[in-house]
Amino acid sequence: MHDQTSARIEELPRLSKTKLVTLWRELFATSPHPKLRRTLMIPILAYQIQEHAYGGLKACTRRRLKKLAEELEQNRKAPLVNKPHLRTGTKLLRRWQGQMYEVLVVEEHFEYRGKRYTSLSEIARQITGTRWSGPAFFGLKPVRRETMQ
Secondary structure: OHHHHHHHHHHHHHOOHHHHHHHHHHHHOOOOOOOOOHHHHHHHHHHHHHHHHHOOOOHHHHHHHHHHHHHHHHOOOOOOOOOOOOOOOOEEEEEEOOEEEEEEEEOOEEEEOOEEEOOHHHHHHHHHOOOOOHHHHOOOOOOOHHHOO
């Protein structure tokens, strides 16, 4: 499978635009936009060939991309925040004032002491009694110096 997929991808730059359009129709069941340049068709087709051979994006990745697209639709100048990806089952440990705290990552939530939370900042606030960035508190992003007292 790997050799066949690689061979198909390596062949793409040598194909005429007509053959690329034919391949596009096979892979996407639709025609490409008439103004789509050949040079742009090649990487799109290469990705689609790989996706057919090895599988596509995970559902959570598709959801994240959709959310980013929606945010950009609302505000084209919005900064794209790359949140750390935490897998379900991950345990976050933090020692605070001599006591160890444990948070379990579950799908779309966090569990702390038997209760579900939607944000790590809520949990950090529970533990410290003050407003903290949850990701910073649990070591998932750098902490600004003035916060580290």
